[in-house]
Amino acid sequence: MIKIVEPIFSEEEKEAVIEIIESHQITRGRWTKTFQEEFARFVGVGHCYTVCSGTTALFIALRALGVDKGDRVVVPAMSFMATIDSVYLACGEPVVVDVDEFFTMDLNQLEDAVKRFRPKVVMPVHLYGGMADMEGLMFLAEKYGFYVVEDAAQAHGAELKGKRAGAWGHIGAFSFYASKNVPMGEGGALTTDDPDIAKKIESWIDFGDHPAFNVRITEFQAAIGTIQLRKLKERNERRREIASRYTSAFSEDFTTPLEREDSLHVYHLYTLMHPERDRLIEELKGSGIDARVYYNYLLHELRNSEHLPTPNAERFRKEVFSIPVHPYLKEEEVELIIGALLRAVSSGKII
Template structure:
């Protein structure tokens, strides 16, 4: 086995977290099982109160997924058929999909190549009489530049729904993301900074009317059972997932800080590796992903070689949304998003990643970028 990695270093490993929290998780799950209440109920209500207090927002509404949070958020803000919503082409498909699902049209604006987020300088040119909202994404855990976005929205009478799926706990000028616009949508997919152990999502707002509509829409459009007032969805956060999230919520700031420290250390270790552009550890960034650019059209080759020595990586995202078959007819040419899709590579990052693991990742990446002139590292990762 000398010179080979016996175990992979995954891009994310949740097992240390589960082991650390095992007793508390089992107590929470047992509490729900013995309560006999599995859909909404006191566990979800308690989580909604606690997460609203954490975020500093008036209303928090637990839903089935981050995608549902976007769909319900758009509808609660009055977005529908015939409307246009400005958003980024460099995000998970659900961002644009939610716009289409409510009958509106996504209008894609290119990204800032430094942050990978929506470029606010390009938004004004995309506004038309049909524009009704802006949907920025806080990609990889880095807050979008919200001040100019909010200024534009106010000037043109537009709604702002923040996609915070990758940015739970991130801050922009001292305020939690999701609380800056008219509403915010979060995902609790297991890989997120605050993740459930199944699907889950959250819609937050300070607007009483939006909150009322959001709660109706998650429950088939009704305020009271069997008294449906509009066509809604079956989108309720499970009590089991709420109980798990309640265990994890008090630890999320510590975990986010650990992610920032990992990012800082990566930046130190990779600073002199040729052919890479490293992410900035900016204020409020919570590093859902640690994403580098691999220059020289070598990204796919580098990813393949890292995989051969047991290092897990991901490309978020290999095809910008405006180039996917469902939107390819729209005719957008967005060169920064298209270039990013050919260069980005996300390296392993999670709060429990060890120094040994990071050194192995960096050593192998350095070897590959130096032209494979050295043999693969003989250091064997044995895990934690």
């Protein structure tokens, strides 16, 4: 089976893990400090704080910005459930809006939601590795006075107008789960360029002024993450190369992913749309190719929350599916995936 994702680790990661074991410094050591410094530089911000998961990063981001009981937080309809769960965990009240043709937050509808609900925070999601319209969103943030938390769990290295995901909003939140472009196994991080917000984030990570959590990562995670981060640019380029070949092959028969102008899409997932999605997935699996739906639910359906009409998301979720695009795919595997999917779609056509 050609897997949808397959993190690969080298001798370099193995040697780092052994070094940590022999040092007896398995937490809060040099690797954690190194990762935080290197990731902050990579994103282009002054501060980075590692935590145990992407969900935790989102929760702490909301708390650091003062979200509490009754505060509204706007999220897009399409995302992993952690996006909306973090709002409830922070005692906020989510408001769900539709997505645009890039699978990211619809800014026209967002402005309507902001006028109606007056949110404290808006949480755009850079879904599948493509950036939301952060330039337009930050304009609205300045106009209406809300905070912005970027859910960048799927967007390590993604860019818009030369500025990376996690550097646009007041806070960026990342995940380093095993499937991500920078995998640690588990882990997350918060990024910010605001020193005052940085201090508030620290207060939720270090025990002190109010009840906090122990959300630290281990030195093992930090070492693996540091080494993986140093390989990220090359691996994102490989993802983009594979995605380009897919788009050339599939553009006549499928709705292929769009790239926002002056952006760099990092293809955490390569997501197509087709009305016969379910049949195609079964045929691909029969050919030994993993294909999955991200996601077959909308966030307001999961938690029965306040929402505006979501016609785009409702249509997309019936047709979206993702195929392997990870950087460890061999050339023959890429060709096999292209051939199998073209045969599958052809077999369903009426002649």
